[in-house]
Each structure stands twice: as C-alpha cells, then as structure tokens.
Amino acid sequence: AQSVSQHNHHVILSEAASLELGCNYSYGGTVNLFWYVQYPGQHLQLLLKYFSGDPLVKGIKGFEAEFIKSKFSFNLRKPSVQWSDTAEYFCAVMSGSQGNLIFGKGTKLSVKP
Amino acid sequence: DAGVIQSPRHEVTEMGQEVTLRCKPISGHNSLFWYRQTMMRGLELLIYFNNNVPIDDSGMPEDRFSAKMPNASFSTLKIQPSEPRDSAVYFCASSYRGLNYGYTFGSGTRLTVV
Numbered sequence: 001a002q003s004v005s006q007h008n009h010h011v012i013l014s015e016a017a018s019l020e021l022g023c024n025y026s027y028g029g030t031v032n033l034f035w036y037v038q039y040p041g042q043h044l045q046l047l048l049k050y051f052s053g054d055p056l057v058k059g060i061k062g063f064e065a066e067f068i069k070s071k072f073s074f075n076l077r078k079p080s081v082q083w084s085d086t087a088e089y090f091c092a093v094m095s096g097s098q099g100n101l102i103f104g105k106g107t108k109l110s111v112k113p
Numbered sequence: 114d115a116g117v118i119q120s121p122r123h124e125v126t127e128m129g130q131e132v133t134l135r136c137k138p139i140s141g142h143n144s145l146f147w148y149r150q151t152m153m154r155g156l157e158l159l160i161y162f163n164n165n166v167p168i169d170d171s172g173m174p175e176d177r178f179s180a181k182m183p184n185a186s187f188s189t190l191k192i193q194p195s196e197p198r199d200s201a202v203y204f205c206a207s208s209y210r211g212l213n214y215g216y217t218f219g220s221g222t223r224l225t226v227v
Contacts, residue, residue, distance in 0.1 A: 042220070046217075
C-alpha cells in the first residue's frame with residue numbers, strides 16, 4: 001500500500017530562517033505529488049503540485065519543492081519564512097491520474113516573529 | 114465558483130444523538146471524498162464517491178457511520194448514534210478524476226460530541 005512519511009512533527013523557526021520539510025513516499029509507479037497547507041482554523045489549500053517535467057516545482061508564497069525520484073522524496077522548501085507561514089503542511093501522493101490522494105500526517109510549522 | 118460548501122461549520126451534540134454533515138461539491142467535479150481530522154490520527158479518508166457511487170468505504174470506522182450521495186451536487190455523512198470519540202473536524206473534498214488538479218477542500222465541520 002502507498003504511504004507518505006513526513007519526518008518532522010513540529011518545526012519551530014525564527015522569521016527569515018530557511019525552511020525544508022521532508023516528505024518521502026512509498027510507491028514504485030508514476031506518481032503525482034502535492035503539498036497542502038492548513039492555516040490555523042482553516043481548510044487545506046493547495047500549495048504546489050508535481051505531475052511531470054522539471055522536478056523543481058514552484059508554488060505560491062515563495063514555496064518550492066523538489067522531486068527526487070531515486071530517493072522517493074518531495075521536500076518542501078522556502079528560503080526565508082515569515083510569521084504568516086505558521087501553519088500545518090501536508091504532503092500527499094496520488095498514483096497516476098486515477099488514484100486517490102494519500103496524505104502524510106502533517107508537519108506543524110511555528111514561525112517566531 | 115463558491116468552492117466546496119460544507120454545513121454546518123460547527124456542531125455540538127450529546128452522545129447518542131444522530132448527526133448529519135452536509136457537503137456540496139464543486140459543480141462539474143465527479144469525485145467526492147469525506148475525511149476526518151484529529152490530533153491523534155491526522156487526516157483519514159473515510160469514504161469516496163465516483164459519479165455518485167461509493168467506491169471505497171474501508172475508512173469508515175464503524176457501522177455507526179454512513180454516507181450517501183443522492184446526486185452530483187450533494188452528499189451527507191451521518192453518525193448514528195454519536196459518541197465522544199467521534200469529535201473531530203470532518204472535511205469534504207471534490208475533484209475531477211482524470212485531471213491532476215488534486216482536491217479542493219471545504220471549510221470543514223467541527224463536531225463535538227459531549
């Protein structure tokens with residue numbers, strides 16, 4: 001069965017620090033990869049997605065993620081975080097275009113002003 | 114587009130009562146998903162529908178949970194009888210299967226069973 005692992009449960013950073021959140025998945029076939037963000041008290045919103053092509057994907061609000069097929073990884077990065085980035089971040093994988101989204105357990109990011 | 118619409122936003126009920134959560138997916142989407150989110154278990158897929166037909170309900174925790182989708186624009190998730198451990202945020206999401214757009218989530222229903 002597919003699974004998604006997010007290595008960090010809670011990350012605490014100061015403003016302007018760089019961010020990298022780890023995500024690994026277990027599935028050997030074609031995958032589509034997603035990062036969702038959930039701001040406090042809100043629903044999940046799509047941050048960025050990877051289907052094919054350039055493995056470095058740029059999303060909204062300065063976020064990017066890199067797909068490394070050999071490592072089954074899709075880590076999320078941001079060079080300089082802001083207090084407003086405080087949220088929970090979910091990595092998700094979909095097998096092909098017909099599969100279901102399988103979510104990781106999420107990483108809570110707290111940014112200190 | 115108004116997005117995925119869920120109601121109510123908050124529900125507080127007593128143990129043993131029936132609870133019905135409602136969802137209106139985005140028009141034109143052919144897949145609908147019900148998720149439950151808790152601190153302990155994270156985001157769990159309960160059930161999903163394709164073209165109004167339930168495809169996989171293996172995530173439904175118990176027979177107390179049931180879901181229906183009578184038409185393409187409406188779905189319900191019912192808990193009867195409710196228990197305190199059902200307290201969670203329940204999200205509905207919809208997508209167009211076959212297009213890699215991911216899912217669009219509703220704002221969720223926060224259920225508290227006392």
